[in-house]
Amino acid sequence: LNYIDNINEVMVSTYKSNKLYFSVGITPATGKIVRISLPKQEKKAAMEEITKYYPNFEVSDQYVDIAKTISRMYQGKKTDLNIDMLNLRVNESYDDISPVKTYFMRNVLLETYEIPFGEVRTYKFLAEKLKTRAYRAVGTALGNNPFPMVIPCHRVVKSDLTIGQYAGGSSLKKEILKNEGVSIKGNKILK
DNA sequence: AAGCTGGCCTACT
């Protein structure tokens, strides 16, 4: 590896918990997470959520503890994994490894991060905080959330308090919310 | 580069 390859190197670690696989991609040079997988039934599927963006990845067990922490977040535990671990810098060029493509997306992710554990907010609420009526664009940005669980996009629901969509399917979204203690009846959040 | 396409919202049936 030459110097440029080295600073952009992404290591992929995977942890298995209850038949679900959780992968993370991390740049050793910075120690920051560049991408987190949704829980998957197959190890390959979890890893591909990272590796498809980083063809030069290397598999490593170096960061399994972080993948494990993410699995605990999925189970509804509070952890100390925070935003400082994430590479939220806005991508500036074709060879930039940052998964955050625009300032709009970055701002949506930052607002979403503020939603407390066990609570929900609406897409509209986030849009209004960003002083825009681009409600759908907020959803689209969260649909591309590179850091599920840590950036809790599962806590963002529709204005009528129905669940709304999720990159991993709305039933997974409901599952995560239930694990956090949110009460849900059918497809709707209860106050 | 002018149209698409969407993790949405409101208003109405």
Added chain:
DNA sequence: CAGTAGGCCAGCT
């Protein structure tokens, strides 16, 4: 309740 037309706007092509 359910379904949907028409509005909105960021990002992609």
